[in-house]
Amino acid sequence: MTGEKLKPLVIAKSSNPRCLKNIKVEKLPVHFRDNKKARMTTELMSNWLRIVDKDMRKAGWKILLFxxxxxxxxxxxxxxxxxxxxxxxxxxxLQPMDQGIIQTPKLKYRKKQLQHILVKVDSSNKVGSQLLKEISVLDAIYWIDAAWRDIKAKTIVKCFPSEPVESVNADGNDDSDDDEVPLNVLKLSHDLFGCEFKDLINLEVTLRTCDDSYKTG
Structure with missing residues (x-):
């Protein structure tokens, strides 16, 4: 509720992606875990909760997690x-995360993804769809971290009151004076995904992100 953020948890399909060959996982700006379907499981969630509990204990805090x-x-x-x-x-x-906190970093992530492709298009003979497939887990990790760090504390705070959260603009920001999304990024979203840039976050709505395991205590 005060706008402080925890390190993101990223779940990949492989424990040793080629892009992480010479990188120490513990040095990444996210918690990195894996399973065959890249989904949240009861075991992964339980382990993550225990990490948060340990961090809160060290900080001398007691928190309520929705x-x-x-x-x-x-x-x-x-x-x-x-x-x-x-x-x-x-x-x-009711879930504050669904009131704008999740939407905002998703939009920021997509902007970084599309800007990366635009840069690559200018320096290679490949088309956008080919470059999209070449994005690595490490690329995604750094974009997730950057997008999450970009979120302002006030964006999180205002998602907790009972009043509807103010809408964020297509750039994923809550400030009207921020730069607008470049036209080439908007065009690329149409070319690659066939939708408006602001609608890219809805592409994952039907994507399963957790398993169907029964809850265990």
């Missing part, structure tokens, strides 16, 4: 993190 009823979200009793689950079918209205 969760939806995703199958991968476990019922755990922790010393410094209390879990509060929303009633079924209320996440879209």
């Amino acid at each position: 969760l939806d009823n995703a199958p991968s979200h476990p019922m755990l009793k922790l010393s410094n993190v209390k879990l509060a689950f929303f009633p079924p079918n209320t996440t879209s209205r």
Whole structure:
């Protein structure tokens, strides 16, 4: 509620992607985990919660963490993190993360992705769709980290009140005086994804991000 952020958790399909060959995973700006389907599981979520609990214990804080009823979200009793689950079918209205916190870094991530492709297009003979397939897990990790760091504390804070969150613009920012998305980025979103730039975040709406494991305590 105060706008402070935790390090993102990134889940990949491989534990040793080629792009991470000479990189120490613990030095990455995110928590890096893996499973065959690149989905959140009860085990991964439980381990992450214990890491957060340990960090809160070191900081001398006790926090309340809101969760939806995703199958991968476990019922755990922790010393410094209390879990509060929303009633079924209320996440879209009650979960602060769904009020703009998730949308904003997604838009920022997409902008970095498309700008990367535009730079590559200018220096190679490949088309955008080919370059899109060449994006590595490491590229995604750095863009996720940068997009998350770019989020202002006030963006997070204003997602907690009961009033509807102010809409963010297509750049993923909450300030009207920020630079607009370049026209070439807007065009590329149409060429690669067939939709408006601001609608790119909806591409993952039907994508399964967690398994169907039964909750375990």
